[in-house]
Amino acid sequence: MNMTETRSRYDRREFVKPPHGFCPGCGVALALRYFLKAAGDKVVLIMPPGCAAPSVLFPQRSLRVDAKLIDTVSCPFGSTAIFAGGLKTALVARGDTETEVVGWAGDGATFDIGFGGLSAAAERNEDIIYVCYDNEAYMNTGNQRSSATPWGAKTATNPPPAKKEENKKDILWIMMGHEVPYVATATIAYPDDLMDKVRRAKGVRGFRFLHVLTPCVPGWGYTPELTVTLSKLAVQTRLFPLCEIRGGTRLTINKRPKGKPLSRFTELQGRFRHLTEKEISLWQRHVETRWERLTYLEALGETVGE
Numbered sequence: 001m002n003m004t005e006t007r008s009r010y011d012r013r014e015f016v017k018p019p020h021g022f023c024p025g026c027g028v029a030l031a032l033r034y035f036l037k038a039a040g041d042k043v044v045l046i047m048p049p050g051c052a053a054p055s056v057l058f059p060q061r062s063l064r065v066d067a068k069l070i071d072t073v074s075c076p077f078g079s080t081a082i083f084a085g086g087l088k089t090a091l092v093a094r095g096d097t098e099t100e101v102v103g104w105a106g107d108g109a110t111f112d113i114g115f116g117g118l119s120a121a122a123e124r125n126e127d128i129i130y131v132c133y134d135n136e137a138y139m140n141t142g143n144q145r146s147s148a149t150p151w152g153a154k155t156a157t158n159p160p161p162a163k164k165e166e167n168k169k170d171i172l173w174i175m176m177g178h179e180v181p182y183v184a185t186a187t188i189a190y191p192d193d194l195m196d197k198v199r200r201a202k203g204v205r206g207f208r209f210l211h212v213l214t215p216c217v218p219g220w221g222y223t224p225e226l227t228v229t230l231s232k233l234a235v236q237t238r239l240f241p242l243c244e245i246r247g248g249t250r251l252t253i254n255k256r257p258k259g260k261p262l263s264r265f266t267e268l269q270g271r272f273r274h275l276t277e278k279e280i281s282l283w284q285r286h287v288e289t290r291w292e293r294l295t296y297l298e299a300l301g302e303t304v305g306e
């Protein structure tokens with residue numbers, strides 16, 4: 001199937017309309033735009049505090065097509081998955097089995113503060129789609145480090161010459177461990193891949209988790225026109241592999257880049273400017289190890305499936 005055919009399967013209408021409060025070039029805005037094109041007509045978004053909620057909810061009311069509003073609910077920071085699961089149960093009890101209830105939460109709300117609730121909802125296989133848009137720090141409050149912040153990054157809580165000394169938490173691996181029906185990674189440089197994954201997530205019931213990398217202009221320290229380039233380089237350097245896990249165990253890697261040097265990704269961003277060549281090559285080794293682990297698991301799944 002070519003790109004034109006893929007695009008034509010998705011809604012041509014725009015759902016994220018100005019005025020909105022995202023910075024120019026925001027990766028989260030693009031992710032939400034593509035997500036809503038594939039999510040269908042009956043959607044409720046559960047949004048915790050973070051860059052997304054105040055950018056599109058009251059007073060902007062940006063999520064709309066003509067006069068129709070997409071339903072949205074603001075929830076407390078740590079409770080996205082629990083809130084979404086509860087709302088889905090209530091809707092089903094009232095006879096509405098169609099509405100897709102979606103948690104739309106940042107990395108801080110997912111990897112850290114809502115992590116217990118996320119795990120609990122996944123373990124119960126709540127029938128929701130949970131999207132973690134990952135800009136790799138608490139950006140709405142000024143770029144504090146989260147457990148999704150990559151090793152080496154400068155943040156407001158790792159001021160120079162300090163840098164983050166811990167690796168990014170491997171949320172893909174953790175969610176895979178819950179053996180939920182669908183887990184996938186995506187990023188905004190590959191909209192067809194992202195929208196196809198939303199469609200596949202919609203095609204199964206139970207807990208579905210999408211981890212979407214969304215570059216952040218001020219937090220990562222680059223100029224707005226580089227958002228798509230950085231999203232692409234994250235995949236091309238194998239730093240952010242595009243993959244999906246179906247049925248709890250079968251892993252598929254969706255793109256197989258040859259592996260550009262990690263420096264192509266880091267050199268464009270202020271948050272990594274202080275790193276030495278030696279430090280980047282150590283990080284590169286870690287990236288390669290993780291890639292090998294994923295390819296091993298993919299091969300294992302194929303063997304098991306034979």
Ligand SMILES: Cc1ncc(C[n+]2csc(CCOP(=O)(O)OP(=O)(O)O)c2C)c(N)n1
Pocket residue numbers: 049050051052077078105106107108109110135137138139140141146
């Ligand atoms: C319980 C609680 N703690 C802290 C805050 C303040 N707060 C609002 S948004 C935010 C950052 C959220 O980070 P993340 O989930 O990564 O989303 P992003 O801002 O990066 O989009 C914080 C700390 C809050 N609203 N509630």
Ligand code: SF4
Pocket residue numbers: 021022023025026027028029051055135139140215216217218219
């Ligand atoms: S701070 Fe970053 S994530 Fe937040 S709106 Fe701006 S570009 Fe988007």
Ligand SMILES: [Mg+2]
Pocket residue numbers: 106107108133134135136137138139
């Ligand atoms: Mg964040």
